[in-house]
Amino acid sequence: MASKQDYYEVLGVDRNASPDEVKKAYKRLARQYHPDVNPEPEAEDRFKDLSEAYTVLSDADRRARYDRFGHDGLQGDWISGAGGFGMARDLEDLIATFFGGGFARQEVERGADLRYDLEIELIDVLKGASHKVSVRKQEYCEACNGTGAAGEAGYRPCQQCGGAGRLVRNQTTFFGTFSSTTTCPTCRGSGRIPENPCRVCGAEGRSAQEVTLNIDVPVGVEDGSRLRLRGQGEAGRRGAPPGDLYVIIHVKEDERFERRGTELATEVPVTFTQAALGQTLRVDCLNGETTQVEIPAGTQTGEHFRVRGMGLPSLRDPRRRGDMHVFVSVATPIDLSNEEKELLLKLAELRGEHDDGAGAPPKGFFRKVMDHLMGE
Numbered sequence: 233m234a235s236k237q238d239y240y241e242v243l244g245v246d247r248n249a250s251p252d253e254v255k256k257a258y259k260r261l262a263r264q265y266h267p268d269v270n271p272e273p274e275a276e277d278r279f280k281d282l283s284e285a286y287t288v289l290s291d292a293d294r295r296a297r298y299d300r301f302g303h304d305g306l307q308g309d310w311i312s313g314a315g316g317f318g319m320a321r322d323l324e325d326l327i328a329t330f331f332g333g334g335f336a337r338q339e340v341e342r343g344a345d346l347r348y349d350l351e352i353e354l355i356d357v358l359k360g361a362s363h364k365v366s367v368r369k370q371e372y373c374e375a376c377n378g379t380g381a382a383g384e385a386g387y388r389p390c391q392q393c394g395g396a397g398r399l400v401r402n403q404t405t406f407f408g409t410f411s412s413t414t415t416c417p418t419c420r421g422s423g424r425i426p427e428n429p430c431r432v433c434g435a436e437g438r439s440a441q442e443v444t445l446n447i448d449v450p451v452g453v454e455d456g457s458r459l460r461l462r463g464q465g466e467a468g469r470r471g472a473p474p475g476d477l478y479v480i481i482h483v484k485e486d487e488r489f490e491r492r493g494t495e496l497a498t499e500v501p502v503t504f505t506q507a508a509l510g511q512t513l514r515v516d517c518l519n520g521e522t523t524q525v526e527i528p529a530g531t532q533t534g535e536h537f538r539v540r541g542m543g544l545p546s547l548r549d550p551r552r553r554g555d556m557h558v559f560v561s562v563a564t565p566i567d568l569s570n571e572e573k574e575l576l577l578k579l580a581e582l583r584g585e586h587d588d589g590a591g592a593p594p595k596g597f598f599r600k601v602m603d604h605l606m607g608e
Contacts, residue, residue: 236303239285247299251290258286273384276471343370343438343466343475350479352449354486357544358518360451364444367477370466371441373433380437380470381426388427390419397423422470437470447479452494452547455483489518494554496543497536499561500525507531507562515558517542525558533562 240247243257264270265279288294288306298306346369352361372378381387389395393416403410415421429435445464458478465475483491490497500515510529514522517539525537536559543554568576 237281239288239298242281242285243289245289249289251292254286254289258282258290271386276379342473343468345475346465346477348447348477348479349482350447350449351482351484352453353484354489354491355518356449357453357483357491358451361449363447363449365447366442366444367464368440368442370438371443372467372471373430373437373439375432376430376437378437378467378471379426380430380433380435382428382430386427387424390416390423390425392416392418393423395423397421420469422472426470435470437472438467445477449481450547451550452545453481453483454547455481457481457547486518488516491544494544494546494552495557496554497557497559499559501561501563502527502531503563504565507533507560513558515539517556518544523556527560531560531562533560535560 240249243254243261245253245257249257261282262279265275265282267276267279270279288298294306346367348365348367350363350365352363373380376382390397393399397416397419398413398421399416401412401414403412416423419425426435430437433439445461447459447461449459458480461477461479463474464477467474488498496518498515500513502511502513506513507527508529510531511527513525513527515525516522523539523542525539527535527537536557539556539558541553542556546552546554565572
């Protein structure tokens with residue numbers, strides 16, 4: 233696979249070029265290679281390369297990543313989109329400004345945005361993850377390279393709108409003449425139609441395909457978070473820019489842990505003897521490791537112990553992690569032998585205990601304590 237050309241070389245500017253110099257260089261070259269004014273076969277590809285380079289170098293954050301890491305620094309940013317037709321949305325207005333004189337502005341029928349619901353495990357919140365998903369969507373036709381035109385015949389002006397991409401209708405009424413403008417239904421606002429329509433896609437320049445995508449889930453992601461993959465929505469008709477794909481994150485409930493933001497809670501059963509005499513417990517953590525928790529003698533059901541730094545990372549600052557709260561639940565012994573019953577009766581006699589109807593914590597006690605702890 234051929235390596236991508238350096239973006240600065242594509243625009244013909246120095247690496248220290250100012251944003252204004254980058255814009256001027258793109259403006260000049262875009263006029264020269266725009267498909268509507270340059271009929272040469274390679275002009276369209278050249279124009280797409282210019283647009284992609286300008287999309288990166290006109291954005292301060294992307295340009296900084298590109299300067300530091302090259303093209304690898306833009307992985308997952310979906311700059312170019314499928315098939316290399318991606319273009320920043322603000323370029324649409326910029327191009328329209330370039331060709332304001334002598335060219336009617338044409339509507340850009342950008343591809344539709346898509347939504348994908350992704351279910352992840354709680355461990356993915358802690359460590360991050362990369363998920364491969366299959367999405368069926370409109371992709372650029374490989375037979376015509378997304379143009380909708382077969383061979384090298386190219387395009388001709390739309391006869392219905394005269395190449396304007398719009399239809400103007402005048403209506404005379406008692407109050408005067410009114411004009412209304414609508415997008416041309418024949419060319420759908422492009423102002424041109426293929427001279428030789430592609431038979432594979434029916435001149436649409438796109439077709440429904442099954443596409444496999446990698447979705448990188450960042451650490452600390454919240455349930456309901458939305459990730460935006462630029463250029464991974466529906467392909468635009470006849471080479472128009474693609475839409476975006478919005479990934480909605482759903483975090484599965486975990487049987488062992490309860491989550492509140494960056495805080496985690498887990499419930500650990502202990503025996504009556506452990507609670508009465510005290511014990512060093514070995515508690516499982518979300519990451520698969522274990523930690524030791526010291527419970528003092530006389531620990532009661534519902535008491536909790538904090539393990540700092542063993543919660544979840546923050547989405548804003550992954551280096552910071554919340555805490556894990558270990559709640560103790562005293563397990564009442566069952567199926568006692570006669571000897572054990574006698575020992576417990578003896579203990580009750582020594583402590584002067586009587587059957588006075590003292591109740592156990594109500595059902596759902598752990599969740600109520602957790603909600604109170606987290607301020608809910």
